[in-house]
Amino acid sequence: MSGEKPKVWIFRDYERCSGCRRCEIACSIRHEGRIWPEASRVRVFMPIPGLEIPHLCTQCPGYPCVEACPFDALLVDKNTGAVIVDRDKCTGCGKCIDACPGQIPFIHPRDGYAVICDLCGGEPECVKVCVEAGYNALITTPRSPSETYKVYARTPQDIAKDLVSKLYGEEWEGWV
Template sequence: MQKALNINADKCTGCLQCEVACSFEHTGTFNPSKSRIKVFKFHDEGRFVPYTCTQCAEAWCLQACPVEAISYDAETGAKVVADSACVGCKVCTIACPFGTVNYVPDTGKVAKCDLCGGDPKCATACPTDAITYVDASMTGLEKMRAWAAKTDVGLQAEA
């Protein structure tokens, strides 16, 4: 069973525990700027939105890599960057339409979410369950249900 990160921005408090856990897992430092997940802050609205690679089926990053440094992990479904093969050309950063593959100046390579090998630390660290690691087939269904519930309420209000 494939699993995926499910992000519910309505539950995010902006605590940045996900960013800290991710940076520690991948770099050994507690430094949110080195995290592979980012929390966007919408100060005017008082909202926070965690955002990271969605491990999309199209995998433009994987297809664009000229040295085949990005591979598909069949066990986790993650598209994983092999540091030993990455030449830091940044083609994958351009190919990703979501901006979730990032160049890391410290290493001269790129980095993206790799689902921590099937145990994503961002989900483990999230105190509000804004980030969960669930059966991949459930992420779309739950989002559709939530949207439908909001739409139904909106339609009832108009009546």
């Protein structure tokens, strides 16, 4: 055993999300040094009242965002598997956003570079606060080479349609 931590992935249980946004607060404090949800790497969307969707990078196999960057500003951390943004190289062109199946990256509201979840070096703050609060909507799980991650790499609207259909029946899909 090498003593290395296994690469992790953040599993989302949308039905358990309360919409408290503790994940956004913890992330923004970790990365920005203050409460600033607009700059949080995890964002909670409410496409319809009562349905909260935590939205963050899924570290897709093949990393389409990394491949799309014309400035080599994105790289994959060998230890965590997370996408890391080199702020000095990133121009904020948005090619990573266009390449992402869930359009998850966004441009930092003040500094103009792409913002993507970096897994907090392997111990995500968003997961810590969600578990501490007892919601367990976000939990870490060992990463495996699987295409199932792409199930989560969708826009909040697409996820909402599936959840509404699952929770309330197909006749309610038009409400989203």
